[in-house]
Amino acid sequence: MGGTGAAADVAGAAEADDGADPALPASFGHDFERQVDALLEARPPVFSFVMGISPGNVLAEARQRGIVTLGAATTVDEAVALDEAGVDAVQIGTGFLVTDESGASPAHKQALRGPQARVTMLTSAFSGRQARTIANRFVRDLARYEGDLPPYPLQGALTEPIRRAAVERGLPDCLNLWVGQAAPLTRPRTAQGYLAALVEETRPRV
Structure with a gap:
């Protein structure tokens, strides 16, 4: 499939989500x-x-x-x-996403706490620029089109309605679940508790 075909697939899904054409950026990175x-x-x-x-x-x-x-x-x-x-x-970065004070969506926090956080991958499916995410249906389905997707920030504009709807409806399979490589090591706690634990772990090494 060529680049225009892959772009049309994503744009069509975005349009179907809210009935409106996705807004494209005025300039590109x-x-x-x-x-x-x-x-x-x-x-x-x-x-x-x-x-x-x-x-x-x-x-x-x-x-x-x-x-x-x-x-x-x-x-x-x-x-x-x-x-x-x-x-x-x-x-x-990632360690604070699951803390009580984090502004991450409930679906994102739940994914970080689950077994799926053990499988991460680099993808450009959401934004057009590679980033690490928990592997879900969206990135797996678009993995074969990685070389054909529009560049950043066009791909981000095309998928924005999908990502927004995924947050509103609590659908982790269509959400950009950004993480670092140590995602499985995160656990729910307060930001203060997480920072205190890091300080204790660091003391023997400084």
Whole structure:
């Protein structure tokens, strides 16, 4: 199936969801290299990233330009890997999604607490840009079209009605269940309790 066919399938599903054509973005994002160039030229005070570790040359150039780098981790091991890569600080991602104070949808929290959180995959099905999600019906059905899907942010605009309806109706099989690689290690608790546990686990390693 060609790119237009895959796009038509997704657009048709979005239209059927609420009876209206999906709103397309006025402009489209740049590729990673151009985004990095723009970031380094702008020299923001802080550069944060998620879902992996930015390339070493990017981190090194950011440091040379006085930009503080922040990476996302869920476990102490991930934080150690980021520290060894040379980031200035570590921020917490997936671990806070299941906390009492999290704004994640109930369906997202339930998926994180269930056995399905053990199976994650990289997909561009929801946004057109690869990200890690708990494997569900939506990403599995579109996996064979990965090479044909529209790029970010067009794919995100096409699937937005589906994702919105999935949240409203509590349908995890059609929801973008973003996670890190340590999703199975998360568990329900307060944000304060989670942070306290991380501090205790980190003490022997600092």
